[in-house]
Amino acid sequence: DAGVIQSPRHEVTEMGQEVTLRCKPISGHNSLFWYRQTMMRGLELLIYFNNNVPIDDSGMPEDRFSAKMPNASFSTLKIQPSEPRDSAVYFCASSFGGRAFGELFFGEGSRLTVL
Amino acid sequence: SQKIEQNSEALNIQEGKTATLTCNYTNYSPAYLQWYRQDPGRGPVFLLLIRENEKEKRKERLKVTFDTTLKQSLFHITASQPADSATYLCALDEVSGTYKYIFGTGTRLKVLA
Secondary structure, eight states: OOOOEEEOSEEEEOTTOOEEEEEEOOTTOOEEEEEEEETTTEEEEEEEEETTEEEEOTTOOSTTEEEEEEETTEEEEEESSOOGGGOEEEEEEEESSOTTTOOOEEOOOEEEEEO | OOEEEEOOSOEEEETTSOEEEEEEEESOOOSEEEEEEEOTTSOOEEEEEEETTOSEEEETTEEEEEETTTTEEEEEESSOOGGGOEEEEEEEEOSSSSOOEEEOOOEEEEEEO
């Protein structure tokens, strides 16, 4: 299996621009998670989906952030407009079987720099 | 407030020794706790999951304990090797009816040859 695939791996943009991060989960997994990692705050859960439905988006920082999962094999995280404080590594992870089986499979991350 | 604490200081140990990493939490009642390994520039990789009714779990050179009274998990690597050098993250689920794993900030381990 190819694992969780994220794109782009690196993105440098200017403040105010729209950023779209993409994720392809592992085939057959029914849960998808978006995390953000910074030195100061560690790995923070932004939102997660179960069977393509957003279950908990309480970690989404503000209205500038939005996430979609139009089908089981694709999800996007969008930031519009972007700000320098959004600079971080964004990880997508997928899982199967619910919390009791737990294991999250992470992608390699998208490193975002907002100038 | 809810908090997961891992030693933010890097842990340096000599090759062959046992490394012990700590994960303490407050104001959570997790049913499950996981440990992950993260190498620089990579995503976290799952190592072990332990349930609240399990005191200990082993996998090869790894051992995890889970003490719900102390609100603490210990992660041990026996016979450590330089290849074990990485950041180790603990994660626990919020017992809120939703599948939501919250991560600690991680402890960086360096095994010296």
